Amino acid sequence: DIQMTQSPSSxxxxxxxxxxxxxxxxxxVSSDFNWYQQKPGKAPKLLxxxxxxxxxxxxxxxxxxxxGTEFTLxxxxxxxxxxxxxxxxxxxxxxxxxxxxxxxxx
Amino acid sequence: EVxxxxxxGGWVQPGGSLRLSCAASGFIFSDxxxxxxxxxxxxxxxxxxxxxxxxxxxTTEYAASVTGRxxxxxxxxxNSLYLQMNNLxxxxxxxxxxxxxxxxxxxxxxxxxxxxKVTVSS
Numbered sequence: 001d002i003q004m005t006q007s008p009s010s011x012x013x014x015x016x017x018x019x020x021x022x023x024x025x026x027x028x029v030s031s032d033f034n035w036y037q038q039k040p041g042k043a044p045k046l047l048x049x050x051x052x053x054x055x056x057x058x059x060x061x062x063x064x065x066x067x068g069t070e071f072t073l074x075x076x077x078x079x080x081x082x083x084x085x086x087x088x089x090x091x092x093x094x095x096x097x098x099x100x101x102x103x104x105x106x
Numbered sequence: 107e108v109x110x111x112x113x114x115g116g117w118v119q120p121g122g123s124l125r126l127s128c129a130a131s132g133f134i135f136s137d138x139x140x141x142x143x144x145x146x147x148x149x150x151x152x153x154x155x156x157x158x159x160x161x162x163x164x165t166t167e168y169a170a171s172v173t174g175r176x177x178x179x180x181x182x183x184x185n186s187l188y189l190q191m192n193n194l195x196x197x198x199x200x201x202x203x204x205x206x207x208x209x210x211x212x213x214x215x216x217x218x219x220x221x222x223k224v225t226v227s228s
């Protein structure tokens with residue numbers, strides 16, 4: 001199974017900040033890699049697929065990059081609605097696996 | 107509106123069974139892989155399994171933790187996905203989501219249901 005390791009597990013930030021979340025895969029996943037956002041009591045929401053493509057409607061302050069084993073989610077100009085938990089996921093091979101999550105809090 | 111709605115969750119004793127349903131609407135159900143994902147209380151996301159589309163024989167795959175106990179099926183006539191869970195264990199307690207794998211080019215869960223809660227306890 002491909003292990004996905006996210007860091008940090010949590011971070012504190014302020015509105016207007018730029019934050020970076022990293023996800024490392026235990027073996028290559030090419031660009032079969034996605035980022036999700038989950039707010040309390042809600043289902044996860046897809047933000048970025050294919051490592052770097054924003055889903056329609058996702059603000060451009062979200063940016064995904066990387067390929068192979070190292071991936072990054074950058075949120076520029078953090079907004080109040082961005083405080084949430086972010087998960088990475090690989091879809092390169094089954095079993096599909098998620099990172100442990102990064103909680104972005106004030 | 108594209109929508110997934112899960113139902114069937116509840117409380118069950120260890121060793122018991124439960125069948126979850128996921129009703130899809132607003133899209134061509136038969137064109138998509140459909141998966142189940144679960145989230146234990148206060149924990150992260152865990153993939154449970156997949157049902158491939160009709161054109162791929164509705165084949166299924168499962169996480170090792172549920173293989174042999176859980177079965178995924180789908181009824182195209184009802185636009186519904188199911189998760190039959192047998193021999194439930196305490197560690198199966200979670201919120202269970204059904205999720206749609208996106209159209210070609212979007213190999214990700216682009217639509218999620220609201221989840222249905224399963225509690226396994228004596």
